[in-house]
Amino acid sequence: MKKHPQLLSLFAFIALIIFVVVPFVPLILSSVSFSWRWPDVLPESWSFRAWEYVLNDGRTWQAVGISLWIALIVTAVNILLALPAANALVRYPVRGRWLFEAIIFAPIIIPPFISVMGIHLTFLRLGLTETVLGVVLAHIAPTLPYMFRAVMISYQTLSADWEDQARMLGARALPRFFHVVLPHLLPGILAGASLSVLISLSQYLITFIIGAGQVVTLPILLFPFVSGGDPGIASAYSLLYAAIAIAALVGMDAALKRYYQLNKAPQDLAKGGKP
């Protein structure tokens, strides 16, 4: 009875690794291969030319910069829009609550490209196509619901008593927000921000429709390569793109952990504990 489950878990573990990790193997091999003919399982000669091309090309870093820039603006706008809205829906009796929720969550269900294709000609008339601003506006609808949801969950655990207590101690609205409300909401905001950045980074179609090939984000730069370009360069770009998406997530996570550590230290001091 003891040996059997262990064998089973080993098998489960191997199966999971094959499912998750092995698909990346050809991507990595292809990015460092010089020539890789069928039926060789491993390339016959290796080379970093694809990586040299990708990392030395100015367009790569421009695309990385623009992608992150757009994602950051979108996320900042989302925070500004989601905080008051979540506050209202969680802590006030709102009539027509279902309607507001339906409006804000709608872009999760209805694919955003439907709206973007419809608004395309209007954006064209307003001069918003081919601009970063236009792309930012297009990215807000698909990302805002996730930020809103994350902040809403945080608000649900924030007791109004804490704010009342701060009020009794004489804190005005702004200090109350920055010292009581915001620290409590920060984990939710960061969770929402990582989703918002991730979703903004992965938009191809709506960026392409509004940016019209002039706003070159990473997916726009990548597409011609993965749809029949040089496999080595396509693989190197794919790995870079995936790495940036993962780094954005891991970075947010690390920022959160660091925030907690920094905040814990003064509290320990205040309690008279060791730093």
Added chain:
Amino acid sequence: MWRKSKPYLLLLPAAATIILLFFGGIFDGLLKSFGYFPAIGETELNLAAYDRLLHSASFWESMELTLRVAALSSFLSAVIGALIAVALFFLNESMKTNSPKAWHRLFQLPLTIPHLVAGYIVVLLFTQSGFVSRVLAAFGWIDNITEFPVLVNDPFGWGIILTYAWKEAPFVSLMLYPVLSRIHGSWREVSRVFGAGNWQFIREIVVPAIMPGWAIATFIVFVFTFSAFEVPYLLGVTYPSVLPVYSYQLYTSGTLSDRPEALAVNMILAAITILLGLVAYYFSKRWNVLKGWG
């Protein structure tokens, strides 16, 4: 007065943004799908685009392909996702820990990979000269490239289905794992006292417990794959194409007269996804699956 209107003022910026940018766009598309193009002097509303669309064979072929791809993708994701969740559950059991470990994150890796990259991974794995075909050749199971089936850019949509199965299975397992981890070790012991083996424990206790969450997760994958563009655009064929790609092809075909049809496809897609979304919402409320979703 201020106290009463305050929540609505707080809601206004977010709601107005979505109404203007999102519903405005849909409404704009709806008008144009009725042939309303003031820029070229067309201000009369008609149903010509819908009429042409519903009588064209390519639309219905698109619809069929879209339904097939979405159904098979969500089915495969559901099966693989459940297997991953159960495997993680038993791994934790045998390690005598209940808390999710850091390496659990590893199994969510496909979720964070952008769709285009996931699609390209499937290209490298499953083209006729791809990695899987090379491995099969190394084992001597195939001797020629042409013996490997066409799985990428194929009219059936296998490449698209494989990509979604890989990318969305971790999503299904992510929805299932919390439910599974609430099944206490003591339940397992009780089931053992009553003489249940591993298999019976899974069938009688695990499956009924995870069923509602499983159904909803699968349904969400179905709605998502039904309306997704990137992966089918990369891995599909020009004809037949899934509905979002079909709409894009019509929209960029160059002739202005195709645009109302493209937008009509979009409106049909929107109507279907709203309907599916309402169904998912109704059942998730009833089964109390999506806690915290408002």
